[in-house]
Amino acid sequence: MxxxxxxxxxxxxxxxxxxxxxxxxxxxxxxxxxxxxxxxxxxxxxxxxxxxxxxxxxxxxxxxxxxxxxxxxxxxxxxxxxxxxxxxxxxxxxxxxxxxxxxxxxxxxxxxxxxxxxxxxxxxxxHDPRDDIDFLEAELDQWYLGILEKGIERFETRHMAETELEVELAEQMSAFGTNKDEIKQVILSLGLELDPETWDDADELELAREIRKRTKxxxxxxxxxxxxxxxxxxxxxxxxxxxxxxxxxxxxxxxxxxxxxxxxxxxxxxxxxxxxxxxxxxxxxxxxxxxxxxxxxxxxxxxxxxxxxxxxxxxEELDAVAVFPGSANGNWTNGPFPDCFVLPANATAEDFAYHLHSDIGDGFLHAIDCRTDRQIGADTELETGDVVEVISTNQ
Ligand SMILES: Nc1nc2c(ncn2[C@@H]2O[C@H](COP(=O)(O)OP(=O)(O)OP(=O)(O)O)[C@@H](O)[C@H]2O)c(=O)[nH]1
Ligand SMILES: [Mg+2]
CATH class of the missing domain: 3.40.50.300 (P-loop containing nucleotide triphosphate hydrolases)
Known part of the structure; x- marks a missing residue:
């Protein structure tokens, strides 16, 4: 993983x-x-x-x-x-x-x-390297746009009352790792209405570009x-x-x-x-x-x-965090500091527990910040370099 x-x-x-x-x-x-x-x-x-x-x-x-x-x-x-x-x-x-x-x-x-x-x-x-930077972004945008357009078409051919725009678009663009909430948020953040009939070509491109920026x-x-x-x-x-x-x-x-x-x-x-x-x-x-x-x-x-x-x-781009499973009392089963896991941005102590094992996550009680020996709760966000021991009913 x-x-x-x-x-x-x-x-x-x-x-x-x-x-x-x-x-x-x-x-x-x-x-x-x-x-x-x-x-x-x-x-x-x-x-x-x-x-x-x-x-x-x-x-x-x-x-x-x-x-x-x-x-x-x-x-x-x-x-x-x-x-x-x-x-x-x-x-x-x-x-x-x-x-x-x-x-x-x-x-x-x-x-x-x-x-x-x-x-x-x-x-x-x-050759000016700026042209390369611009072209690659534009190329990816066009690729996104092609798929976005398919989503818009699908929405328009369906009975609009039966479906929501963001649902159709998210389904079409699911391979990019986006979802309906994100799509809706992007549409609104660009000041667009939730109705593709009110969009022109430039709006569509801007939307494709924004989704590309977030997902790539x-x-x-x-x-x-x-x-x-x-x-x-x-x-x-x-x-x-x-x-x-x-x-x-x-x-x-x-x-x-x-x-x-x-x-x-x-x-x-x-x-x-x-x-x-x-x-x-x-x-x-x-x-x-x-x-x-x-x-x-x-x-x-x-x-x-x-x-x-x-x-x-x-x-820097993904803001991922690298966290070490720790041992508050220094008792390591198989040698010290065996792992360092990379987790998504804003991962919490509970996310970390689930990353270790779904059972450990399910039984999460609390965690210990081994650097300070303090107890931390499920929602505490972790940072790179943190050393964390999870206390779980399933250990
Ligand atoms: N001076 C210099 N040349 C490099 C450097 N890195 C790669 N090259 C040269 O650039 C040429 C292309 O390198 P590749 O690694 O095959 O490039 P690529 O991007 O994989 O190319 P494609 O597979 O054709 O898309 C080769 O002649 C490399 O020796 C570098 O850091 N400095
Ligand atoms: Mg190559």
Whole structure:
């Protein structure tokens, strides 16, 4: 039941390179469009400060791992085919991957900030990455709009007295993880009436866009930041007020992959996401020079950006929280701090109990905040880093 993060973007921006760097997979990468056709699913990790040291314990993770007091908590990552303008009408590889994307809880939009690939993923120069950001949002909006229109049609062909607009629309758009209450709220928040006959095309598009924004939260990974062109574009775009609303994480999928590969080969010691590493093996002069360049990059940008993009997606866009099951008296059955669970935004102590097991949730009495040793109630909202023991009649 872990979160799923989807990598999206036009072809040749580095989605598969990012995917491989994050999962140490070996999905093919290539400087030509549509290198990837079928989606790949892999396991990546998000970092959470390990709680064990605060309790003078050494954790024994059931899943993921712990390094430098950071817990690497598993998340699913999906690499999909590149998206080109008109995808919603079947251009490029068409609609299939839109469906693949739909299973993702949150998206990382990988953008080639170097400007060296055109809209179709072919080599070029001086392409403005802003066009990519705009196009992807517009493409997703069109996809939502198509489905919204079907819902409106259905509503209009039915006897309106027999059904409610939001019920019909929610049914049509259920695959996006929305519901009738949310749809009704969005319609009203846009100042529209609950009657599609009063809407024009712009209203429909705005509604589709708003539902898309809520159901497909997204961060931008500004990739290929190891090139001077990308840096120049990054400076420009991050100071453009039109893009203020986005979380843009500077990123070099190449750097992350190079460091992880070097570690696998016993050449460096590198904790994923760290802003430095140690060279521990024999390297040629050329390798040493390459590694020093990467060192400059990760120290300037506080890491390669791959970890940060995943964490921004989960913890900033989704506002998810990572909580450790605790033991108030320090008695662990199978080693301390075995788990760290990622829960939805605003999850409560009771939600946490249900996450552990439905029986534990059903028998929920109260919980203990192990950091303060205080009792907390069912409705207490949890925060990342909390250590919580649930007291339940079913234990
Ligand atoms: N300079 C630089 N190049 C990169 C980086 N990441 C990827 N690339 C290059 O960009 C090209 C495309 O990479 P892929 O990972 O295949 O891109 P993709 O987005 O998966 O492409 P499709 O599968 O065709 O949609 C390859 O030549 C990569 O080596 C990076 O961080 N820096
Ligand atoms: Mg690919």
């Amino acid at each position: 872990s979160y799923k993060i989807g990598l999206v973007g036009k072809p040749s921006v580095g989605k598969s390179t990012f995917f491989n760097a994050a999962t140490m997979g070996d999905v093919p990468e290539g400087a030509y469009p549509f290198t990837t056709i079928d989606p790949s699913l892999g396991e990546a990790y998000v970092r959470v400060d390990c709680a064990a040291p605060d309790f003078d314990e050494t954790c024994e993770p059931n899943t993921g791992y712990c390094r430098d007091d950071k817990r690497f908590v598993p998340v699913k990552l999906v690499d999909v085919a590149g998206l080109i303008p008109g995808a919603h009408e079947g251009k490029g590889l068409g609609n299939q991957f839109l469906t693949d994307l739909n299973e993702a809880d949150v998206l990382v939009h990988v953008v080639d900030f170097s400007g060296e690939t055109d809209m179709e993923g072919e080599p070029t120069e001086g 939260p997204m961060v931008v990974a500004a990739n290929k930041m190891d090139t001077p062109e990308a840096r120049a574009n990054y400076e420009e775009i991050t100071s453009d007020p039109d893009y203020d609303h986005l979380t843009i994480v500077p990123c070099s999928a190449h750097a992350e992959k190079a460091l992880k590969t070097a570690e696998e080969n016993g050449v460096v010691e590198y904790t994923p996401g760290a802003s430095d590493f140690e060279i521990t093996g024999d390297v040629s002069d050329e390798q040493a020079a390459g590694l020093e360049q990467i060192r400059e990059f990760v120290s300037e940008f506080d890491g390669s950006g791959v970890q940060r993009a995943l964490e921004a997606a989960l913890f």
